[in-house]
Amino acid sequence: MNKPLVGAVFGLLLIGATAAPATAVGAQHQAKAKAVGFAGTVALSNCSGSVVRVPDSQPTDPALVMSNGHCLESGFPGPGEVVVDQPSSRTFSLLNSAGSKVATLRADKIAYGTMTDTDVSLYQLTSTYEQIESSYGVKALELSASHPTAGTAITVVSGYWKKTYSCNIDGFAYRLKEGEWTWKDSVRYTSTCNTIGGTSGSPVVDQASGKVVAVNNTGNEDGARCTDNNPCEVDENGTVTVRKGINYAQETYGIVPCVGIGNKIDLSAAGCELPKP
Secondary structure, three states: OOOOOOOHHHHHHHHOOOOOOOOOOOHHHHOOOOOOOOOOEEEOOOOEEEEEEOOOOOOOOEEEEEEOHHHOOOOOOOOOOEEEEEEOOOEEEEEOOOOOEEEEEEEEEEEEEEOOEOOEEEEEEEEEHHHHHHHHOOOOEEEOOOOOOOOOEEEEEEOOOOEEEEEEEEEEEEEEEEOOEEEEEEEEEOOOOOOOOOOOOOEEEEOOOOOEEEEEEEEOOOOOOOEOOEOEEEOOOOOEEOOOOOEEEEEOHHHHHHEOHHHOEOOOOOOOOOOOO
16 A cells, blocks of 8 residues: 555655656647646645545535545554444645645544445545635535546645656556455556555546546555555456556545435445445
8 A cells, every 4th residue: 555654764764755757648638638736635644635525515515535444543444344424533734736734624524434345535524615615715626427547647646745646547457456455446557656655545636627536545566466565456367467666546436426415425325336334
């Protein structure tokens, strides 16, 4: 995983890491690509995240923050574990387009979290979208309701590091296995998105639409096979492929049908296929 930061020494090592690469997009996408800023992204204590909405979210709805399941303050959910409606007072540093902190937002609950099939957490905030926008001039990022497409120019936006990583969607892993966990239909980046620890939970933004298509979560660090921090791809026939240095994200279009009226997570809603407790 682009794991949460642990320990000062590890943090210092990452601070010394190379800067984000320059934008690299395929020629067919260059004309449509737009600069992606930090507005709507957040920094957690150990990860990145973003204030997100679905197409039907209303201005008066309590806002949601999306990050990874492995970024939950309660620790990594085990295989098959799903967290819903758990009290939380976690805080998030809200960034503007330039990457400056403009507010501290607070959760009142973990609305949803899991590391089964996907790696996502959704926090419900004490603020509405309307309150955040009127007070700080920052709009939520919208989750795309469509499956992402190979070749799309994307930007991974890390609120923790205040860095962006630009590349393309290289393709999709039928299954991505890392240690105890298995994720379905994961996004594989081209090599220029060399994300690091602390980028976990970053929104993956389609440069053309500005919508979020995935949440950044892991990468193969050492070339090992299917171990912690070294995910492997498994195809429909069970064939395993290891791609050292390649990073991955989990698609987010599947979250959209699961968010109902009032931004409540409704796992029984039509079309919702998120894992249930």
